[in-house]
Amino acid sequence: MNQESVEGFTAAVAEYDSITRLEPWTTEMLLKLKKTISDEEDIT
Structure with missing residues (x-):
């Protein structure tokens, strides 16, 4: 995974929360x- 994936994951969780x-x-x-x-x- 790349940094964008981590940032996307964080953004999605924050939006859901x-x-x-x-x-x-x-x-x-x-x-x-x-x-x-x-x-x-x-x-990697």
Whole structure:
């Protein structure tokens, strides 16, 4: 994945959260997913 993918993911989550508030558990899981995506970018 590239940086644009991470930024797109972040923007999509923020937009969704502004419409329907995310629960803390969901937010935590999405942050872990974002970190995983970012870490995969650093490897390649």
